[in-house]
Amino acid sequence: MPHTGTDSAERVACGRAARSAVARSEHAEFPAPGARADPLVLLARQDHGRVPELLPVRYGRLAASPLAYFRGAALPMAADLAATPRTGLLVQACGDAHPGNFGLVAAPGRRLVPDLVDFDETLPAPWEWDVKRLTAGLEVTGRETGHPPAQRRRTALAAVEAYREAMHGFAGRTAHEIRHARPDPGPLRVVAGRRPAGRVRPGPLVPASRIGGDGDPATLADRLGSVLARYQRGLGPGRRELLAGYRLAEVARRVPDVGRIGTRCWLAALVGPGAPLVLQVKEAGSSVLQEYTGAAPGCAGRRVVTGQRRTQAVGDVFLGWARTTRFDGRARDFSVRRLPDGRAGTDVAAMTPNVLRAHARLCGWTLAKAHARTGDAVAIAAYLGFGPVFAEAVREFAVACADQNERDHAALRAGIRRGDVTAATR
Incomplete structure (x- = not known):
């Protein structure tokens, strides 16, 4: 290092x-x-x-x-x-x-x-x-x-x-x-x-009402709200203040890149005192490099966020992570970031x-x-x-x-x- x-x-x-x-x-x-x-x-x-x-x-x-x-x-x-x-x-x-x-x-x-x-x-x-x-x-x-x-x-x-x-x-x-x-x-x-x-396209989306295979779609907003609440508590005071007064208004499932299909990934639309805010909430698992580097397992959400902060050129003030058991009883980690602006991603x-x-x-x-x-x-x-x-x-x-x-x-x-x-x- x-x-x-x-x-x-x-x-x-x-x-x-x-x-x-x-x-x-x-x-x-x-x-x-x-x-x-x-x-x-x-x-x-x-x-x-x-x-x-x-x-x-x-x-x-x-x-x-x-x-x-x-x-x-x-x-x-x-x-x-x-x-x-x-x-x-x-x-x-x-x-x-x-x-x-x-x-x-x-x-x-x-x-x-x-x-x-x-x-x-x-x-x-x-x-x-x-x-x-x-x-x-x-x-x-x-x-x-x-x-x-x-x-x-x-x-x-x-x-x-x-x-x-x-x-x-x-x-x-x-x-x-x-x-x-x-x-x-x-x-x-x-x-x-x-x-x-133009702005980055978020990829294929599925409305929350049509999401199956991951619990009752009617309760997804509540479960995702729990993730966002934990994420917000982990932010510093200044960043928590930026989110004060915002509430979860709409949820859609985003299909991630092919390597992570099958993991949970949503776009969460928040409304509040300022402009609407769209956060990506993405499940984090073990890195593909982990078993080949001898790295000890830890919180996958924290790993993703730490690596992103250390290497990305343009910082994201809303970057954070959370852990919850609200989906299937297992502890699952998530990284949270603002939906990128500009022209992220390349065809x-x-x-x-x-x-x-x-x-x-x-x-x-x-x-x-x-x-x-x-x-x-x-x-x-x-x-x-x-x-x-x-x-x-x-x-x-x-x-x-x-x-x-x-x-x-x-x-x-x-x-x-x-x-x-x-x-x-x-």
């Missing part, structure tokens, strides 16, 4: 020692098929505790395409990453740094800045795991959208090189300077100029090669900023060095990972055809 007072020379030596232990070229390694855990077994393990009626929807979405499968298969990839060489340099990792998990969000003054937009899997972990998942996701995306191999290679290298260049820049800055750093405006203009304007499958490459550079820069804030930028920069060795190795890893992702997706579809896996077709 962040350095604690050691001088720059010692931190550089730490990074170079890590390079001696794990050569940068070794990051091209991907686990052999026979050495991997069965991804379908890992996915099935995540079904425990989720709303049963939503599980066929989850598998239907996973089966839709190799890109959809990649986005939802964060746990199988975590298992693969755990089997690769580790530098030993830790950061607050996103845990699910696929390219669709980066977007442009509104900062004060309505300025759009790149940021991570989902923190469900965040946990302290090796920095290179995030870089590898990002790069593999770009390769999968390029294949999905028909980008030629040369373009896919340029996109993957753009992300890793942007990360390396940014980390070298952050290594010479203070914590305050890193926090307020801004990206190269060129890629930002390319991405912002080619995306539809990477609709990007041309040039736009995807610009997005890749923004992702690499954003990831480096998050890692520099929570890890040792000097040591990581020293490990990366100034040449293309690491980028080329991670590009090789990404190709091997995308190949395996296609085989895993095909295995899921075969399991559905055999009847081993139940999937909704809608």
Whole structure:
């Protein structure tokens, strides 16, 4: 995690020692098929505790395409990453740094800045795991959208090189300077100029009156109100005052990203003395990284909120968490945040090669900023060095990972055809 007072020379030596232990070229390694855990077994393990009626929807979405499968298969990839060489340099990792998990969000003054937009899997972990998942996701995306191999290679290298260049820049800055750093405006203009304007769409919604499979819909507002009351009590006095006088007016279930389908997620509309307020209330479970990092289990809601506060570029004054047993008698954790404004989230499958490459550079820069804030930028920069060795190795890893992702997706579809896996077709 962040350095604690050691001088720059010692931190550089730490990074170079890590390079001696794990050569940068070794990051091209991907686990052999026979050495991997069965991804379908890992996915099935995540079904425990989720709303049963939503599980066929989850598998239907996973089966839709190799890109959809990649986005939802964060746990199988975590298992693969755990089997690769580790530098030993830790950061607050996103845990699910696929390219669709980066977007442009509104900062004060309505300025759009790149940021991570989902923190469900965040946990302290090796920095290179995030870089590898990002790069593999770009390769999968390029294949999905028909980008030629040369373009896919340029996109993957753009992300890793942007990360390396940014980390070298952050290594010479203070914590305050890193926090307020801004990206190269060129890629930002390319991405912002080619995306539809308007607020983020909340995704498929189901009114509370039609929610089944999770208790009586008529009492959902009361149960969700209990979560919000606990959340509000956990806020500081100033933030509690902001919510004073607001009441829960309407509830709708939000279908989360494919990896978390089956967990509880709602949009809660609050009305009160000021403008209406929409909060997202999302169930938090164990991070997919937890068993591979040796992290002790704890409050999942607190984990998500802590990781988000440490790494996000634009803070959320309404961010908080709560724990309740009001749904099925089990203690369940939730994170609460304001529904993002601006243009959070990214439809990477609709990007041309040039736009995807610009997005890749923004992702690499954003990831480096998050890692520099929570890890040792000097040591990581020293490990990366100034040449293309690491980028080329991670590009090789990404190709091997995308190949395996296609085989895993095909295995899921075969399991559905055999009847081993139940999937909704809608």
